Amino acid sequence: MNFDRTKEKLEILADAAKYDVSCSSSGGKRKNNGGLGDSSASGICHTYTEDGRCVSLLKILLTNHCIYDCIYCVSRKSNDIKRAAFTVEEVVDLTISFYRRNYIEGLFLSSGIFKDADTTMERLVRVAKKLRTEHNFNGYIHLKSIPGASDDLMNEAALYADRLSVNLEIPTESGLKLLAPDKNREDMLQPMRIVQKGIQQYKDEKKIIRSTPKFAPAGQSTQMIVGATNENDLQIIKVADHFYKNYGMKRVYYSGYIPVTVDNRLPAITAEVPVLRENRLYQSDWLMRFYGFKADEILDFNMPFLDLEVDPKLSWALRHLDQFPVNLQTADYKMILRIPGIGVKTAQKIVSARKFQVLSIDHLKKLGAAVNRAKYFIDFTYGNPFLKHLTDLNLRKLILSGSQSKFQNQFSQQLTLF
């Protein structure tokens, strides 16, 4: 290995891959049989970058040479940057050597499209195949599928990768046309359908033949850039909901647009990264996946943007005061989950502790609820003095005055815009 050259390539190709926000390394279900690695456990974040994102996988591009010119992308053809390409062996060696030192859970491999979709995809598959078959590597592999890749290659990729993903890039089709004229939505959807079909087929066959080879055991995910075009949050959540329901997606990621180009089709290069909006989208995503909320409960046509001042669950509660107060001792788990300030773990603890005794507001605090919000929405068996505010027109203000958003100072500028 030419160390200096590898280092230079790694710097270029890690730099180019960092805008992909997917980081999950869980759900692999791959047991070690005397070789290297095990991804049967839940994922592990091995370190965190200074921007606070977790690092669990070696996330790199195979190459940043690209025939496309999507204007939101640093690797676009017209961008004057240093180009590099890894060999298959180099990626394999880096993955194994990093894994052996416990730096990473595995590999996240993406690529610029250097010749055509299939040539690029074939090279990605070759890396995964080599890791699995020649090095007995059982760590996590996430391959970024290339839009337009053939069905055969997608099926082969799914034999070696734990997770496959195709980025939707832009939430709306019109936005995609504007910013990525060479790409089309259908090319992105076809590989997703193939993987989904394969996963279903695997599940069916597995019931009959136990030795059926694994097929993308950690499922598929996708990512959308938020704020590069003028889509609203309702559109974004609807798209996510559609992919969870119809494509069996494990995760949808939202990536606040980071200005990389001056172009009148894009937000100004000085625009701030919409971190708060992104955070609210993730909160909504969690409400759909873990709290039993439907997309159109979170937002509707009269209210197409998420409230930046309050989180989406509190926002829902404030619009549905008729559903409160919730009796902590008797309400069912689903409704307890809807109380602002109460998360999944606290809700579970409440349900098991109340069998032993009557719960008070002190218990609630100890069980980890954000009582400053929750106290206005709960009825304890012996009453609750804060309930008199429930019908107050200024309830929202009252709650906000009692809680400090971690974003308030950082994004004060954005808040005044809305």
Added chain:
Amino acid sequence: MTTLLYDGSFDGLFTAIFEVFEYRYQDVEIMNRENFQQKNMFAEVHEVVTQQEKSERVLNKLEKSIGKSGINDLLRVYLSEDNELEQLVLSVVRQSVKFPNDNVLKNFANDDILKISKICKSVSRERHRMTAFVRFKKMQDDVFFAKIDPDFNVLPLIRKHFKDRYADQKWMIYDLRRHYGLFYDLENCEFFYPDEKLDLNQYQEKFHDEEKKYQTLWQSYFTKTNIKERKNIKLHIQHVPKRYWKYLTEKH
């Protein structure tokens, strides 16, 4: 007041608990012999001799009401090295004698149980961090070596994790604070207790030839994968508290 002195082992603790019931002590404290200095002249001291049979009788009985995961929680309390660990475990046993048909560990409204649930959370978090923040260095003899200094005694909790993961390389993890380690030699994975502290002053000289190169590659990866426009040091430190930094290759 009776003070039961035990040898500090898990089985010793449960032998002591067995004897609390055997001798029908009411006002009682259980103490690790190492931490004992007689303060209370009038306290009666009871020396406990660890007997696995007695310990197992308590554990088996307990498992019926709090389950395997409950026993696991008590193991975590033991490994937390918390000042109150003996009192908390005894409290669970007493509660479970009182409510033999309930899993008393689910009663989060009870102060002792809540404390246990917090300790378990801390210990589990430290365990998880030790699966994440261990950094192996390849040595000249091809052993992958890592130093750790966890706040709680979590080495027994990560043995299986590393054993499952690194089956085809020799590795060693050494706890600097407690002076013992885990060693896997391609066949067995055992704890070892050196007579003297390992001398690690010049261990960098024993690195494998290629070790420094991969450290440098990892450091450049770490730097390059950061997005400057989204800098958030507060969040960074929240995820990677500073006390771990000296063991993290990427933070050098």
